[in-house]
Amino acid sequence: MIEHSIHVQCGECPIRHRAVCARCESDELARLEQIKYYRSFQAGQTIIWSGDRMEFVGSVVSGIATLTQTMEDGRRQMVGLLLPSDFVGRPGRSTAAFDVTATTDLVMCCFRKKPFEEMMATTPHVAQRLLEMTLDELDAAREWMLLLGRKTAREKIASLISIIARRDAALHLRRSSGALTVDLPLTREEMADYLGLTLETVSRQISALKRDGVISLEGNRHVTIPDFDRLLEEAGDDSDGGLLV
Amino acid sequence: MIEHSIHVQCGECPIRHRAVCARCESDELARLEQIKYYRSFQAGQTIIWSGDRMEFVGSVVSGIATLTQTMEDGRRQMVGLLLPSDFVGRPGRSTAAFDVTATTDLVMCCFRKKPFEEMMATTPHVAQRLLEMTLDELDAAREWMLLLGRKTAREKIASLISIIARRDAALHLRRSSGALTVDLPLTREEMADYLGLTLETVSRQISALKRDGVISLEGNRHVTIPDFDRLLEEAGDDSDGGLLV
DNA sequence: GCCTTACGTTGATCTGCATCAAGGAGCCCT
DNA sequence: AGGGCTCCTTGATGCAGATCAACGTAAGGC
Numbered sequence: 001m002i003e004h005s006i007h008v009q010c011g012e013c014p015i016r017h018r019a020v021c022a023r024c025e026s027d028e029l030a031r032l033e034q035i036k037y038y039r040s041f042q043a044g045q046t047i048i049w050s051g052d053r054m055e056f057v058g059s060v061v062s063g064i065a066t067l068t069q070t071m072e073d074g075r076r077q078m079v080g081l082l083l084p085s086d087f088v089g090r091p092g093r094s095t096a097a098f099d100v101t102a103t104t105d106l107v108m109c110c111f112r113k114k115p116f117e118e119m120m121a122t123t124p125h126v127a128q129r130l131l132e133m134t135l136d137e138l139d140a141a142r143e144w145m146l147l148l149g150r151k152t153a154r155e156k157i158a159s160l161i162s163i164i165a166r167r168d169a170a171l172h173l174r175r176s177s178g179a180l181t182v183d184l185p186l187t188r189e190e191m192a193d194y195l196g197l198t199l200e201t202v203s204r205q206i207s208a209l210k211r212d213g214v215i216s217l218e219g220n221r222h223v224t225i226p227d228f229d230r231l232l233e234e235a236g237d238d239s240d241g242g243l244l245v
Numbered sequence: 246m247i248e249h250s251i252h253v254q255c256g257e258c259p260i261r262h263r264a265v266c267a268r269c270e271s272d273e274l275a276r277l278e279q280i281k282y283y284r285s286f287q288a289g290q291t292i293i294w295s296g297d298r299m300e301f302v303g304s305v306v307s308g309i310a311t312l313t314q315t316m317e318d319g320r321r322q323m324v325g326l327l328l329p330s331d332f333v334g335r336p337g338r339s340t341a342a343f344d345v346t347a348t349t350d351l352v353m354c355c356f357r358k359k360p361f362e363e364m365m366a367t368t369p370h371v372a373q374r375l376l377e378m379t380l381d382e383l384d385a386a387r388e389w390m391l392l393l394g395r396k397t398a399r400e401k402i403a404s405l406i407s408i409i410a411r412r413d414a415a416l417h418l419r420r421s422s423g424a425l426t427v428d429l430p431l432t433r434e435e436m437a438d439y440l441g442l443t444l445e446t447v448s449r450q451i452s453a454l455k456r457d458g459v460i461s462l463e464g465n466r467h468v469t470i471p472d473f474d475r476l477l478e479e480a481g482d483d484s485d486g487g488l489l490v
Numbered sequence: 491g492c493c494t495t496a497c498g499t500t501g502a503t504c505t506g507c508a509t510c511a512a513g514g515a516g517c518c519c520t
Numbered sequence: 521a522g523g524g525c526t527c528c529t530t531g532a533t534g535c536a537g538a539t540c541a542a543c544g545t546a547a548g549g550c
Contacts, residue, residue: 075395092377093380498544505535510534
């Protein structure tokens with residue numbers, strides 16, 4: 001169970017890598033281990049409301065959480081999708097800027113913010129690692145902005161499936177070169193909130209991609225991708241990307 | 246001229262604050278001052294192409310730069326707007342993820358990346374300051390995602406004007422409670438790329454806001470806002486925000 | 491003076507996605 | 521088995537914003 005704190009700390013080992021790197025086996029790590037605790041949430045439960053005080057930072061151990069923004073009239077936009085191993089929290093900030101909601105049953109590995117920040121202040125490589133992770137998130141947010149601002153509904157759906165497939169492949173370290181299967185961890189409505197569409201359009205475009213042989217479905221959630229490059233084309237992404245980032 | 250490096254370093258003084266804080270008057274600062282240099286760019290010149298090696302980090306001294314993403318067929322989405330005092334660069338990253346373009350004549354205060362990163366590694370409060378700045382950018386990106394995904398054209402325009410007015414007010418430290426004037430630093434086309442619209446729609450919506458008395462125009466670029474709260478309402482933002490963040 | 495070029499406005503028309511509406515499929519509960 | 525969920529699909533219609541097109545306006549060059 002030690003690995004989840006390592007995900008947060010270690011700049012040397014990729015975040016998905018479960019091994020312990022030499023640099024992390026320090027007093028700092030030991031201190032973090034002492035203050036670490038686990039929290040569980042039920043599907044649908046809101047973990048933090050926008051504007052609330054944030055008492056902890058941590059990473060997702062299992063399950064899915066989303067970061068959403070809501071307008072007064074109820075329009076919603078997802079602005080972050082947290083899969084296992086993703087970090088949650090804003091060291092140095094006292095209040096949350098967005099709602100964080102568990103969309104499935106969820107377990108998080110948490111650290112109270114104060115001791116975590118104290119540790120950060122004295123351990124430069126942890127602060128640097130967090131900066132790197134935040135820059136990654138910023139990059140992802142900017143790709144997402146291109147999707148929201150300029151892509152068609154069909155391209156948005158293809159992009160979402162490819163993003164999830166990529167993350168999935170990265171997490172499980174399997175590099176299949178042929179057909180590929182993914183479980184969509186979101187409902188049609190959640191996908192719509194992710195993509196800036198309505199759930200009807202999401203459903204229609206998934207049907208269209210299926211009709212055109214870009215994907216096939218077993219059940220509502222299970223997608224098979226016969227040709228990943230074809231999917232990337234449909235997504236309007238610059239090619240090459242592939243599964244190996 | 247010392248102040249621009251201070252913008253990068255100093256966590257204690259707000260970034261817009263020109264005074265030198267005690268904490269920054271250190272050997273680190275002296276070292277940074279030695280490696281600091283200035284670069285000028287002409288309007289329209291691309292500073293860094295996506296995928297290029299980035300040799301420096303720095304901050305904008307004067308002028309405007311934009312961060313954009315482009316699809317193969319030419320669709321463009323702005324993903325960052327850099328006004329004076331904004332930081333550019335990704336410590337710890339070797340290549341740029343997006344195009345950076347000077348949209349006006351531009352002066353930047355630069356540091357070569359290597360010595361800057363060395364300094365970062367030994368000075369925790371600099372790394373922490375950069376983390377804070379990156380978190381700010383991430384927040385801004387997420388607000389921007391709500392705008393792109395869920396706001397109407399009219400709301401988008403009102404949002405953009407209010408964002409620029411806010412930044413302007415913050416930069417010049419003037420808090421006028423009554424009418425307010427702003428210079429839009431972007432062409433209609435650039436605004437369209439910012440907002441995920443076409444330039445025609447931008448033009449039409451600006452005309453509409455003018456017709457409805459939300460703003461008035463002198464020339465194409467100079468906007469007067471008689472009632473800022475009204476503008477915020479039009480932007481669909483939760484109220485209160487105001488000019489004093 | 492006139493030409494050129496960049497930028498902006500406005501109108502007419504088209505279309506992709508939203509909206510409104512109905513019904514199907516799987517699941518749990520009694 | 522049947523009722524009531526939640527989630528998903530598909531059809532009909534409407535509209536916001538894109539597209540196509542024409543014209544206006546201001547600045548610089550000669």
